[in-house]
Amino acid sequence: MITNDGAVGVGLAGFGTVGSGVWNTLARNGGLITERAGSAVKFEIHQIVVRDPDKPRAASVPTELFTTDWQSMVEHPLVEIVVELIGGTEEAFELVAASLGAGKPVVTGNKALLAERGEEVFALARRHQTPVYFEAAVAGGIPIIKAARESFIGNQIDLISGIINGTSNYILMRMTEAGLDYPTALKEAKELGYAEADETLDVNGWDAAHKAMLLGAIVHGFLIDPDEVYVRGIEYVRPLDICFAKDLGYVVKLLCIVRQHEDGSIEIRTQPSFIPKTNILASVNDVFNAVAIRGDGFGDALFYGRGAGQDPTASSVVSDLVDAGRSLREAPKGGNQGFLPYRKKGTLKPIDETETAYYVRFPVTDRPGVVADIASLLAKAGIGISGTHSSIVPDEPDAAFVDMVFLLHTCPFGTLKSALKAIEDLDCVTERPVVFRIETL
Secondary structure (H helix, E strand, O other), X not given: OOOXXXXXXXXXXXXXXXXXXXXXXXXXXXXXXXXXXXXXXXXXEEEEEOOOOOOOOOOXXXXXXXXXXXXXXXXXXXXXXXXXXXXXXXXXXXXXXXXXXXXXXXXXXXXXXXXXXXXXXXXXXXXXXXXXXXXXXXXXXOOHHHHHHHHOOOOOEEEEEEEOOHHXXXXXXXXXXXXXXXXXXXXXXXXXXXXXXXXXXXXXXXXXXXXXHHHHHHHHOOOOOHHHOEEOOOOOOXXXXXXXXXXXXXEEEEEEEEEEOOOOOEEEEEEXXXXXXXXXXXXXXOOEEEEEEEEOOOEEEEEEEEOOOHHHHHHHXXXXXXXXXXXXXXXXXXXOOEOOOOOOXXXXXXXXXXXXXXXXXXXXXXXXXXHHHHHHHHHHOOOOEEEXXXXXXXXXXXXXEEEEEEXXXXXXXXXXXXXXXXXXXXXXXXXXXXXXXXXXX
């Protein structure tokens, strides 16, 4: 049903940081949006789903708009587009499924939902010929989804490399610039509001990995199984490794890689990596995000901006709202389905077959022959050594234990793992070796 003034009716599920940002953006710039997008696209929020209607809120919203029942919001006769911002995967999926079943386009910023249950979501979108929009799910206010889907549609995308988790990026920056250890940097990030009370998904790499999976799905056309994706977080990064990185001309970043190989397989992984200081991604600091894309037609492109926060993420949600509104008012039914996978299945390159150079730190006993013992096992595995370094501890000149770093030539990850398993059995190796990939990008 179209309202008397022709406005597109919106139902908003979730009124936290982003939801209230959407309300504020529409209240502040609604007229400007209509002028730019055309008179057919103006919005009116008819219902807002919250857990506690009586909770004090900074945004000035008529209390009669609040409800705790998302089913009633989906069924509301004036709600034409549903914005899902409640997070999680279970209830959010039920809400999205019900909305699509009712023929109401969905705008969501829920990368976990799309990464883990995307196959079901997009199957419903196709069945009901109702689009799903998710610009806000990746890199906050950076319009990377639209660029990948629309601007680069005529290009073969060879490589996506990105820093797409602001919390981890801030923590690593503080460890690098201020010499903080991981627990102290994490505590600071929480105090500043950059990290959630439960920081798990941010620091264990999965928040960034979900975003990388969505980007991979868009540019390569098939949904990616999370169980096949290699993910490591920043919890094991230590100041010692950051110091070695500095000395060797690198910066440590939580990096996402989506790479297409000549055989058509797709390499996708997320882990802390050594990036050369000369690479533009090395200068991405604070809570900022950056995504570098390489294609056969346009060459290299970089997208940079705030990857989270109320206004940047709300900006992406509103952008999707405009697209959804246009699909309702200006396009025939089914004319704009948003993203739909166009390949039934693709091939992910096994992580053991992926290749880079490596930094490996071995905690060892300080005795003659250690370097030779390790080097002989690496040589037996066919892994070349480009350099070795050892830590210097001025306050403990007679320390019985030291850290020995080997810089290794490019080799398959599986080959390295086999060699490290043999090296761990050496009497001189006191702890499990620490491995970082060295990315040339």
